[in-house]
Amino acid sequence: MTFLRYLALFLTPLAFSLPLSAEVVHLVAGEREPYIGKRLQNQGYVSEVVTEAFARTRIQVDITFYPWARALALVKQGKADGIVPIYQEANQDNLLFSAPFPGDALGLLKRRDNPFQYQATNALQLEQLLLPLRHSTVGIVRGGLSLPQLGHLVPTEYANSDLQNIDKLYYGRLPYILIDKYTAVDLMVGHRPHYIGELEFLQPALAEKSFHVAFFSKAPHVATLLEAFNHGLAQMRLDGTLSRLRAKNGLLLGSDPLPHKVKLTIGSVDNPDMRIMQRLGKLFEQQNPDIELNWVFLEERILRRRLLGDLAIADGQFDVMTIGNFEAPIWARRHWLVPLENLPDSYDVADIIPVVKNALSSQGLLYALPFYAESAMTFYRKDLFAKAGLNMPPKPSFTDIAALAAKLNNPEKQIYGICLRGDAGWGGNMALLTSWVHAMGGRWFDEHWQPQLQTAEWVQTLQLYQQLLQQYGQPHATRTGFTEVLQLFAKGHCAIWIDATVAAGYLYDPEVSKVASVTGFAAQPTGKLPAQWLWVWALAIPDSSKNKTIAQRFIAWATSKEYIGLVGEHESWVAAPPGTRMSTYHRPEYQQRAPFANEVFQAIAQSRRDERTLKPVPYNGTIFVGIPEYAAFGTRVGNRVAEVVDGKIKIDQALQQSQDIVLKQMQDSGYLNPNRNPAPATESQHQP
Structure with missing residues (x-):
């Protein structure tokens, strides 16, 4: 028997037991996207690793978020069992460290117009890589990630945060900064989208840092908790779960190629x-x-x-x-x-x-070449409508949808009046909301790029969206996106669903859909205008x-x-990819199997830019705003919308915060004069 097989047998759940009082471990953490954070799916990669490792020995995990300094203080005072993620070189007073698991990739970021590259792309000694930079300056974060020997090799300059360092780099005040690769990515995508394309991460990374869970050394059952985590982590390494979680979160992109390929x-x-x-x-x-x-x-x-x-x-x-x-x-x-x-x-x-x-x-x-294209439809269960004596209008209004959802809602039998995508993101909840806002007569911006998020149309749309999901929608709505709602409808749990037409191919396939024979479809809802949707x-x-x-x-x-x-x-x-080629809709076999084909083709082919909003707008897009910054501010607004659905903030508060977020981004990106009050500006200032 090999050592690994022997170890796998040793690490079975039957070989491990826990005191009853140690069933829950209370951990603290700080926000560290993309590794851990309250708004990340399942709170991120680190949270998933810790939860799964402890679950292998039937311990539940409770993670509470604080500012990092506060979190560490709580552990050292014995007010929490441990902190995650943390580095082994941190102050070790009163802390016991777990076995390591993969962490971040620490390296140098520079401007693209700086021609410097390492002389080799394979891992060399740090001294060899940094020798050419001995007369340059590297920015590091005070109290943040660093390399012990860095200060001996190159001059360093301190900043208070990674974002401050990125700003210094962008404006040429520093030639290099030390930063984790994925932290740099997320900060630019989420907060500095106008920097994208201007900076470059030097390969290879200077260090692969490991994460740990650090436990309070005097906590009850600390030895058991430490052993339990290490036990579960070892199992996860052996069965591939650890690599799978990294890959799922986009932190591990694949293996080396096969020979001669x-x-x-x-x-x-x-x-x-x-x-x-x-x-x-x-x-x-x-x-x-x-x-x-x-x-x-x-x-x-x-x-x-x-x-x-x-x-x-x-x-x-x-x-x-x-x-x-x-x-x-x-x-x-x-x-x-x-x-x-x-x-x-x-x-x-x-x-x-x-x-x-x-x-x-x-x-x-x-x-780009189109794989599939979509408009949107109102899908509904014909059998549930017939049983309730109801009819779906071919072109329903938003009022019709709300009334029908109320009558069909039956959560006791796991039938929800309406299911809608609720996951926060510019391509998640904001795709639906943007289409609806436009149909209600609203817009993101006026002709001069002034944000319009506190208008009556935005309030009305968000009130409707909140009502539908809170009163008649699926449970945990803000955790479900297109794919999750598709599965809910296909399993028979939704009376109505408004979303992309591409779902029709799946819902009408009896091999995967329980409701293939009873699914009907109608147009998207109509407000002051019919809702439009075009995505490819x-x-x-x-x-x-x-x-x-x-x-x-x-x-x-x-x-x-x-x-x-x-x-x-x-x-x-x-299941054939829809919406891209005219020849697809000339195939008799496709027309025969896809009763929705003609409606989808017409909805896509007749999409009209000049009919999507009631008032003029300076941007393209039916379910998005066609400017680079939208990927950042659209997601941040989506987070506020999710908080409204979850009952954490009021609609007026969410729209005020959203207006402020969008206004600041437009000022930072040069669409508006940053010294101007929120009033109409000239369109010539910035036209992407």
Whole structure:
């Protein structure tokens, strides 16, 4: 028997028992995105690791967030069992450290116009890497992450925070700063989106730092808690759970390529259509034996951060990116994407639905190829409507939707009157809200880029959204996005659902949907205007890819007419990628299996920019605002909306905070004069 097999047997739950009084461990933590935070999914990677490790020995975890200094003080005073994550070199008074688990990657960030690169990309001695910088200055955070020998090798300058250091770097006050790679990414994506594309992370990282749980040395059962965590962590290493959690959170992007093959890394949203592409990708690999496809599937919010973060620091991790019609024209104008100019005649670009092609183009060039496109629909359960003696209007109003949801709500039988995406994010709850605000007659900005989030239309929309989810919606609504609600509806738990038309292929497939035979559809709700929705999931090649030619070969295959035929042949015609090619809607087999086909085609093909808002606006987009900064402020506003649904803040408070967030971003990015009061400004100041 090998040592690892012996160890696995030793680490079985049966070999471990705990005192009854040690069933819950109380930990404290500070916000440290993307590793741990209250607003992250499941509170982030670190929280998931700790929770799972203790669960292996049937201990529950309670994590409370405080400012870091306060959290550490509480542990040292014995008012909490431990703190996470923490580094071994921290002040060790009254602390016992757990076994390590993977942490962050500490390295140097610089401006892209600084030509310095390390002389080698493999891990060398720190002294060798930093020797050329001995006459430069490196910014570090006072009391934050550092390297013990750094100050002996290069001059250092202190700042109070990583964000302050990033600002100094951007404005040329420092040539280099020491920072964790993913912290840099999240700070730029969430707080300094106008810096993206200007900074670069030097490879390799200077140090891979490990995280620990630190326990109060005098806490009851501290030895048991320490042993329990280490026990669970060891199991997680052996069975791959630790690597899976890192990958799930976008902190581990894949293995080394197989010998004699080129590894093509594809960053993709994790939904049923993309999983079909992964399965059929085996056929592409058979046809191209020199290529290995490395799939990185991430939850939508994490994917967007990782892709944008890859561009933010020129990381070059991805060869193919799954992006949308929000990113494609913006990233193209910034020269982040490869133009797709030499597609073979057999690809038949003219077959792409014109509005979809235009949405992925800039200055007449395609910068992404459409995998599927969507509008939105009102899905409903015909059997529940019939039983209640109700009818769904072909073009319901928002008033109709609220009244029907109230009559059909039956939570005792796990039937919810309406299910809606509620997860916070510009592509989550704000996609739905933006479409509804526009339909209600509202807008994000007036013609002069002044934010309009405290108007009656925003209040009315948010009141409706809050009412529907709080009174008739699914439990834990703010934890559920498109994929989770899709599963709820397919399992029969939703009477009504308003969301993307791409869901129809899944809901009408009896192999995966319990309600395939009783699902009906109607138009999106109407307010002062009919709601509009246009989104395209597309495949693009970042300029940082080292495999551009091979990447284009793959994305042309995955978005071709032939690929759509493969889905029909190997999966089902109802699952064929919709909304991209006119030829799809001419296929008799697709028309026969997809009763929703014509409605989806018309909704997408007839999308009109000039009819999406009641008042004029300076931006593109039906479910987003087509400017680079929206990825940052849209998500921050989405967090306030989620707090409204959870009952944590009032609507007026949420909209006031949101107005302030958006106004500051527009001032920082130059759309408005920062010394001007919130009053109409000239449109010529900034027109993306």
